[in-house]
Amino acid sequence: MKPAKFEYLRPRGVDEALKALAAGNGDARLLAGGQSLGVLLNLRMIEPKYVIDISQLAELKGIEMSGTAITIGAGVTHAAIEDANLNDAAGRILAKVAVGIAYRTVRNRGTIGGSLAHADPAADWPPVLMALDAKVRLRGPGGRRELPVSEFILGPLTTALEAGEMVESVRIPRLTKAARWGRAKFEIKPGDFAQSLAAILDDREARRARVVLSGRALSPVRLTGAEEALANARARSPADLAAVMKVAEQDLARVSARADEYDRSLNRVMVERALKEAFV
Structure with a gap:
């Protein structure tokens, strides 16, 4: 058509x-x-x-790094983030996420701001940016305002954008050298939209523990019980991992109540894999 x-x-x-x-x-x-x-x-x-x-607007294409944050313009493409290989600690998370989106032709065109504004529950950026405590800067008739990604995305394909507003940039707090990161994505083929995606951040120095889950039937959501358990898991031992997963399963029962057995099982496996990666 x-x-x-x-x-x-x-x-x-x-x-x-x-x-x-x-x-x-x-x-x-x-x-x-x-x-x-x-x-x-x-x-x-x-x-x-x-x-x-707005694809050619230079105002939306900048990447700025300071001692406290990385700010990425809404018009920056996935490929540009992949190629910049930003030193965001914890193994260059942003570049790894970018390279897993679709294939290079799509990454050359698709933008981080567009991904957030579209708010597809199966997209890669929203859950990762939520786990990183990123904030979305919006610009409209009333000026500028900032919202955490967790407040910006209201549901599948639904955001807090008001009439006449656009996404201007995304600000991501810098991680400490102690930060650990885990991400697990199940996709039908490499680069495809996520059937289920879990993102874990454990930054002890910054006192931040995040466990975020999303997928084809679930907009990004924080598993707050698992986050508290993760923050208290000081040794990162197998026993700690089991304790965090036990609490995570209670969170999963809550957020996946309407999911079928396949999705519930898939979500559990992705959370466990992401936690294991963060515990290494």
């Missing part, structure tokens, strides 16, 4: 893009990489009056 007719706009800056978005009065869509929007347009699942191309 082909898209319904729309007016293509190519603003010269973010301010101009926001004006066009406001003028669209809810009938405009932003085009960054187009890897999700293009499909929706072609299938006529959405039929906006305006498509606003």
Whole structure:
């Protein structure tokens, strides 16, 4: 299929893009990489009056590193993150996540901001960024505001973006040298969307323990009981791992209550694998 007719706009800056978005009065869509929007347009699942191309805006393509955070512009592609190989500690997490997204052609176009704004529950970035305590910077008619990823993503394909707003950047707190990281993803084929994905952060120096799960039927969610158990697992021994998993299973029963037996089993295995990686 082909898209319904729309007016293509190519603003010269973010301010101009926001004006066009406001003028669209809810009938405009932003085009960054187009890897999700293009499909929706072609299938006529959405039929906006305006498509606003922000893919070439330099304001959205920067990567800044400070002593406390890494800030990535919304227009930075997965490939750019892969190639930058950012020194984020814990084994260069961001580059490893980026390289596992689809294949290079998609990574050359798809953006981190687009992935967050689309909020597909099976996407790679949302659960990982939630585990990293990342914040999304939004820009709109009322200025700028920041939300933790955990508050930005409200459900499948649903975010806290308000009318006329766009994702401007993502700010990720720097990890300490003591940080441990684990990630397990089950996919039908390499680079595919996740059937289930677990992300674990254990940063003792920063006093941060995160256990996040997502998948095809589950938007990213923190397993708070497992996080508390992980924070208390000082030795990272096999006994500690078993104790954390015991609590995680209680969390899984809560968040996977509506899932079928296959998904429940898959989620459990992914959490256990991610924890084992973090405990190494």
